[in-house]
Amino acid sequence: MGAETEYGIHTPGTNTFNATWLSTQVVHAYSLETGHRAAAGGETRWDYTDEDPLADARGWVVPRENAHPSQLTDVEPELTAAQIALEGGETLDRSAPLMMNMVLGNGARLYVDHAHPEYSSPEVTNPLDAVRWDAAGDLVALAAVRRIAATPGLPAINLYKNNTDNKSVSYGSHENYLMPRELPFKNIVTGLTPFFATRQLICGAGRVGRGQDGSGTGFQVSQRADFFEAEVGLETTIRRPIINTRDEPHATSEKYRRLHVIIGDANLSQVSNYLKFGTTALVLDMIEHGTAPEVALADPVATLQAVSHDWELGQTHLLSDGRRLRALDIQWCYLEAATAHAAANGSSHPTSGDGHTAAVLARWEQVLTLLGSDPMALAGQVEWIAKLKLLQQYRARDSMGWRDPRLALIDLQWSDIRPEKGLYYQLLQRGAMERLLPDDAIAGAVEQPPEDTRAFFRGKCIQHYGPNVVGASWDSVIFELPSQRRLQRIPTKEPLRGTKELTGVLFESSPDAATFLGRLLAGPH
Amino acid sequence: MASQEQRNVSSHTEEEQLDDTPQPTPAPESGTGQGATSGVDDLLDEIDGVLESNAEEFVRGFVQKGGQ
Numbered sequence: 001m002g003a004e005t006e007y008g009i010h011t012p013g014t015n016t017f018n019a020t021w022l023s024t025q026v027v028h029a030y031s032l033e034t035g036h037r038a039a040a041g042g043e044t045r046w047d048y049t050d051e052d053p054l055a056d057a058r059g060w061v062v063p064r065e066n067a068h069p070s071q072l073t074d075v076e077p078e079l080t081a082a083q084i085a086l087e088g089g090e091t092l093d094r095s096a097p098l099m100m101n102m103v104l105g106n107g108a109r110l111y112v113d114h115a116h117p118e119y120s121s122p123e124v125t126n127p128l129d130a131v132r133w134d135a136a137g138d139l140v141a142l143a144a145v146r147r148i149a150a151t152p153g154l155p156a157i158n159l160y161k162n163n164t165d166n167k168s169v170s171y172g173s174h175e176n177y178l179m180p181r182e183l184p185f186k187n188i189v190t191g192l193t194p195f196f197a198t199r200q201l202i203c204g205a206g207r208v209g210r211g212q213d214g215s216g217t218g219f220q221v222s223q224r225a226d227f228f229e230a231e232v233g234l235e236t237t238i239r240r241p242i243i244n245t246r247d248e249p250h251a252t253s254e255k256y257r258r259l260h261v262i263i264g265d266a267n268l269s270q271v272s273n274y275l276k277f278g279t280t281a282l283v284l285d286m287i288e289h290g291t292a293p294e295v296a297l298a299d300p301v302a303t304l305q306a307v308s309h310d311w312e313l314g315q316t317h318l319l320s321d322g323r324r325l326r327a328l329d330i331q332w333c334y335l336e337a338a339t340a341h342a343a344a345n346g347s348s349h350p351t352s353g354d355g356h357t358a359a360v361l362a363r364w365e366q367v368l369t370l371l372g373s374d375p376m377a378l379a380g381q382v383e384w385i386a387k388l389k390l391l392q393q394y395r396a397r398d399s400m401g402w403r404d405p406r407l408a409l410i411d412l413q414w415s416d417i418r419p420e421k422g423l424y425y426q427l428l429q430r431g432a433m434e435r436l437l438p439d440d441a442i443a444g445a446v447e448q449p450p451e452d453t454r455a456f457f458r459g460k461c462i463q464h465y466g467p468n469v470v471g472a473s474w475d476s477v478i479f480e481l482p483s484q485r486r487l488q489r490i491p492t493k494e495p496l497r498g499t500k501e502l503t504g505v506l507f508e509s510s511p512d513a514a515t516f517l518g519r520l521l522a523g524p525h
Numbered sequence: 526m527a528s529q530e531q532r533n534v535s536s537h538t539e540e541e542q543l544d545d546t547p548q549p550t551p552a553p554e555s556g557t558g559q560g561a562t563s564g565v566d567d568l569l570d571e572i573d574g575v576l577e578s579n580a581e582e583f584v585r586g587f588v589q590k591g592g593q
Contacts, residue, residue, distance in 0.1 A: 169588075397566065406580045409577060
């Protein structure tokens, strides 16, 4: 699994700058910050060979001419004069490099996605690592912000880990899960939709304002819910669907599909982020094995939004069979099924289990129990409740209505990634938000890749032989050796190979890229 | 500064009246003793110190281009 985070980008006091250009400055600043430089001192380019953004998991490919321009993510983006003219805004020094893409030594990708800087975490095998390497991305973004702030001639850039400007624009935080190819996609849709309409109760980031432009009054559970308009579809920027069908496996396509999840909120709260990945992975495992609960919503999109607006948790929602259930009841259906499923397959066993499943189930149960009895007791764990508590304290002290601009500011500034400004970090520093990981574990993940996936191979190639790596992607690393005229592309199609166990010694024992490649291609790896 | 305060206060009053959804009562803090209340006040005072100045303008200026 893995996480993608698009950051909101802002130059306070002005919005005259070109957003795409600002985003290139973030990537460039981080490239100056890190020692993991690639060929010729520049960035490692992204290898687009195996990208296939128009393949639909339902079994067809959208013709390029019918696709929305934002869907064509398989070509090198270029910041052209036309694009700047279209978008408008200043770009300052035109001779400065426009860096769009970097592969990092921790196996992640940092790049410009439309008009936002985006960090895609390296592949991990469990929810705690997903939290760790996603949080590492916030430190990457912070390092870039600091560097820019210290660079004369550049405007100060703030980055926000949120999902909307409350003026009708939304930008995503996506999750990716590896799934077996043979599983019929309709099973994923059926099993996942009610879960996705309700999981915001445990991982919503909270939002002041309703409707896509935020003009409606009040608080809601999710940042993203109001931006979803369809049940199933390929798009990610228009007509957003609850279940996205992009079929770009980034792996052996006969064996795997990558489930691309676009419905989540960006989470700063570690507990909410942990539950987001942990519970979703459990539900996917149930779908794979036919043990997901049979719940079907009469109107999933309307329910998604109703659940988000019902932060007092009182409403019931219509199912296809005529029953009405609360969102919390639907979550309980999934938890009970997951508990039984994990007990049956042994994954939650206290000694012989995987260690992660039991922890996720225990946390999920604790959170659902408190949501039913004393939701405010979850203010140290669940992100929307933490934000709501702070907002309610302000409302109580200063007698504020929901439209008070200070509440909108608190909502926005909650997600400022600078610890001295971000209100989430202010609460974290005061011990009011629970840590699942010590700070140094997250800092370590900025430098090092996970050890148990192919991200280890990618990250170590950048760390050890960066000057000889001219390109990389999720499923390839491309070397250029001075002694050879042809590039060498190493495919990494198997997500669970290229681990430390399999390749660690090779990296340690190879002083240069030529030796490494020679041994790699000769050996049984 | 004084006029800024004035504006905030008056726009407040107007918004209170315009709000058509019922104002939920803020959830009581657990253990609402003197100590707990002043703890909250301390927290809010500290957060007041890091909040961007001129909330309305700052929030209005936060405009994003499209995203996924």
